[in-house]
Amino acid sequence: MSITTDPKIGLIDGPFQRQLEALSQSRSWYNWAGYAAPSTLDCIEFEYFALRNQASLFDISPLFKYRVKGSEANKMLNRLVTRDVNKIKVGRVAYAIWCNQDGMLIDDGTLFHLGNCDWRLCCQEPMLDWLLEAAWGFNIEIIDESATVAGLSIQGPTSYSILSIAGFTLDNIKPFDFYQDRNGVLISRTGFTGDLGYEIFFPHEKASDLWDLIWNSGSDLGLRAIGYDAVNIARIEAGFMTAGIDFMPVQSTEYLHRGQTPFELNIGKLVDFKKGHFNGRRALLDLKDKPRSCLLRFDVGGFKPADSALIYHKKKYEVGHISSGIWSPTVKKSIALAHIKTQYRNSPALFAEIYTLKEGQWIKRMEKMVENKSPFYAPPRAKQTPPFKR
Amino acid sequence: MIDYDAIVIGGGINGIAAASMLSSKGKSVVIIEQQSELGGMAAHKREGPTAAHLLWNLNPKVIKDLGLGSISFDDLTSVDTICVCESGNHIRVKNSGAFYLDGRVVDTDGSFRKLTNRLSRYGVLLKKLAENAPFGTDDKLNSTQDILRLLRFGLSLKLLGKSQMRKFLQDILMNVSDFLLDDLPDGPLAGLLSADATRGQFSGPRNPGTVFNLVYRYGHGCELTRPTKGMENFFELLVNAIKKLNVDVKTHVRAEKIVIEEDAVKGVELADGTTVFSNTVLCSSGLNSMKKMVGISYLDIEDSRSIKNLRTMGTTAKVNLKLSKLPIFENIKGPINDCRFIVAPSVDYVDNAFNSCKYGHFSQTPVSESVFTFRQSEFWLSSIIQFVPSKLEGGWNEAAREHLKQVLVHSLSAFIPSLNELIVDFEVITPNDFAEDLGVEGGNWHHSEMSLDQIFNLRPTPRFSAYRAGPKGLYLCGSSSHPGGDIMGLSGRNAAIRVLRNTK
């Protein structure tokens, strides 16, 4: 009896597998929450420039999505996340983070205020157990929508025009607003690219129809389906952090003390100490002024991507490392997100130790790093309402 | 605006101990108790005698805090144990010696005496731990005080001598069955000790860690007493004592809600609509009631999970039998109410009694501790009976209660053959009844199981082990905190000391 693979092991199909497979020339799939998700479909450069220059279509269905509803939904969510959800109006989306009791970041995600006491939370990490734990004793209902709600992210300068052609009226939709039509389609002006763009959520059974609608609407506007590799460049340019890469979701850290506080990740402004108690508040009050390290944006000298480089103060003392580093095709710079020990965060003499392998030869460079306080790339079109039509 | 320096919720022994400690240091204190009288679980009663019918380990320091230096041998009568045997060869245990009723020595090789001596020796060590907050729970990690205490404890271990220390470090982790049977034959004496080790617990004698419970119970001097004038009188004594200490007492009113502003305690809202204000609240209830009063939003998610996971299964019921007259025992010398009667003929018997409890039944061969009491002109036989699950299969209906009573009477009949004819009335108080009357989760006598993973700095939960919980100014002083149950008052006292230190 020869050994055949177990049918239940391996990557499974998402709602757009048929479409993506037809487009996949590079046949390069990666594992996103168990789904076969494209790293690239064709090649990373073209996909990236479609995103920044025309419009890109990216399947975000593998995100974890949870519905939180019931009379005490706001109360429970305010216990969970660090910002004040009472300030998020119906029809708005908000970026939110949540911490454990010790003030260490569990995950980040987006909160959609769908209606009175009705919310949706989208995040990278599975969170059902934690949400149910947080909901114990509250009059609310938590529904795991991960496998029933599909999502597409359409990003880029022509995304607004494509959706207009598709028949969606998004003229007054400002960043972090969303629009819901009667067929259960939700379009929010959000994204992971820092560019003009939208995320669309809808029930799984509508997946094919929606794909076709958008795909056809984009035919004259350069719409291109893309994989995660291109998105990754865009998100670093926008300065966004990724779970498991730029921060360690504390619940899955096996080694101790590998969690990080929002203050160590430079997102302390999302922590609202005035709103009342929330999980981790007492610890965060204590840790607020004692970050061990800090996640910062840097321009790195030279022309080589600096991913995973160690950082030295005065080329001598190791003081941190780069968690995300790329050559940015748009700003034409080597850029990086890096963790620096707090006492060195203002050091004028930080160097990244970059190794490159060229034809069998390793070359080591020490490149100077300069902190960049703003996002590396933030085009005005991302905020303009109504967006420019082309 | 402050009405009191501190509010104590719950007037059980720990609430009383906490209040008296605080008051003796000049703090103004009020106790809020939902029952009409103080005494909590120990004083709980319906028609018959109080739930606790004997005093085990009331700590001398607590008595001193109460200004009850006058409690003396006149007020407390020491109690002998009579191990009931089916064969009729009942055994009397007196001053850690064991005798048949005709006076012959049971323990001819002295192994029982040696064992109980060993337990007392260990007990002295545990007592040192019990009289202080657990290590490592100080607000500041590794405070010098903590380290000094740890060193001092290490030294007292060393002073045991090498071989004794080794023995201690092994024995304390053992299960009581192995511990006993290594030195004693299985029989009524081993049964007695294993019953004492598991009383109030959801564990059988074969569960590792039960030696700890035994040491704990025997350690505080190994002295078993009853108040000479009855338990009720004893509680009156306590009440008078705290009144003398100028502690205000509000009985018959429930603490509804703990008022919190900006993550700090401001007072307690009572069921009658009034609010008492204070920046410090000590809560002697179990954690679930605490959670209700504080509001779950003020607790971290990990903490509410710990509360949910707390093991609080009650296993102990009370059966009180009202008798037409006292049975006569020709071979028992001395007053009959100076004895407690234990039905636990062997370790195996205790283990079997526990087994059925795991599956939602009570055993047909239960373990019990019975005491005769006189109240006014009534005669009662007060029995603590184990193992009786709070979650009984089929529920606690009248038939189940009647059945439990019959099971008890049957098991006592080896000793009191005429018992059935003497009964004129009876009451069965199940773990659920305790839970209902007192708000004690699961009806557990120690608020939460005293197993190795729920004691010391893990009690009640690791994060609450510094007697602190949630918002600023909220303290835990009930027996769910270190060191735990057994009418000892130390949880309350330790919590009060923590309050005094933090408010210095």
Place this chain on the structure above:
Amino acid sequence: MEAKKSFDAIVVGAGHNGLVAGAYLARAGMEVLIVEKNDWIGGAAVSRSLNEGWTYSNCSYVCSLFRREIARDLELPKYGLQIIPYEGGASFTRDGNYLAYYSDHYALRREISRFSARDADAYQRYATAVMRQCRFIRPFLLRNAPDPTSVRPRDLSEMAFLIKRGYELGTKELQDTMRFWTMSIGDFLDEHFENDLLKAHLAGSGIIGTGLGVYSPGTAYVLLHHYMGDIDGGIGAWGFARGGMGAISEALENSFKHHNGRLQKGSGIDQFIIKNGKVKGVALENGDEFYAPLVISNMDVKRTFLNHVKTEALPEDFKKAVKRFKIRGSSAKLNISLKGFPKFPSAPQNASFLRGDMHCTESLLELEKAYDQWKAGEWSANPYVDMLIPSQIDPTMAPKGDHMMTVFVQYAPYELKVGNSRSAEHWTAERCKALSESVLDQISIACPNIRSHIEHMEVRSPLEIEKEVGLTEGNIFQGELTFDQLFFNRPIPGYSDYSSPVKGLYICGSSTHPGGGVMGAPGANAARTILQTQSKNMHMTGYAS
């Protein structure tokens, strides 16, 4: 050549720990003799062919705990050792369903989701919690446990290491660790999961080989004991030794012989020769005598000191403590030659878990009931079975097209109760047969026609394991893994450094720290201690030093 009679060291018992200790000593330059009572070596790590064509891993049957440091130091792969990881496992239910365990993270998630979406999530939390404890404990395995009562420099330095590790954890983590160590596996699982089948599947590792139930405090540690191993860095992974567990012993033997070690099979020890409180050698049952200033016993502590040392050589306290050491037989074993491959009707086509560990228990209460029956002196009517068919991956184990099945059975008492008497003598052939019927009934939940495939079956009661292997009561760990018998309390308080009151007499079996399982750590630790304290010019080198 005249037989040599004097050696630097003699190891009594060629179990895996004896072989490890012997190999390390030989490697350091000692002249070492290992004596073994059976005609074969390996103790409980053996492969035997009791039915022609089939190879049984008679006792131990899977491998994970064996320390990689030892395998590397003793160059076991060079001497033929090959460990093959196996794929997942499953628990079958009476209503024709199953819960599979996959090492593929998301496949496992989806599988658990079939039973509870919440548990699928909670599994991550559970696995992280267990892994943290594994990481904490692993460095202690190849170190001696300090005697807390002693002020000897090496005890103090070990104590300092322990305190340092604890300090690094910080208060909260230390509390979590203490809590984990003192918990029952049942309570630990109840805190994480809601589904009974999942809990039952995971709980098995907490009770295998012990006289404890799933709700007995301390069983969470036992779980750790089964999880802290690794295969090529994959912590918690289990595998088969190619050729059966005897392959480990064989590789050890080869390594030992490569370093000029000598092996003497076929006659067990009669007495340790002791003069003036010092060990001088061993006298075998066949009358042979061998001499050495160092004798290391691979037998458990009870057997070593109560059966083979003259009682006047030992202090009274020590003897008493040894007598009190708890070794409880709680498991039995079935080794089965299968004709063809039986059908597991509920398993899907090509299910990988058929090549893993399979069980037929549905709830924790079922396990607890099985334990209650053991306490009462009976074998469990619905025993916990851990069954594997290694011949699917390792074709050397059975003839072509046929298979070998190994079934571990929990619980079976050593002293069986019949009427009012409890005795090991009650394990007659008929009762062994009756036991195997209970087990086969249980297996039938997963594999209803198992009986029709059986070509040959070896039923091993605790008594039979004791008689053949020399494990007291047939206990696989050479002593209960309870708090009072672990770390500095193992085997006897004050003697956790592998020594004994008899000068030169050491023990290296699983009844010493860190305990049982085919781990090799006790053997390596004993060898290291001996070389450190008894030898000036020879040293332990390598990763286990």
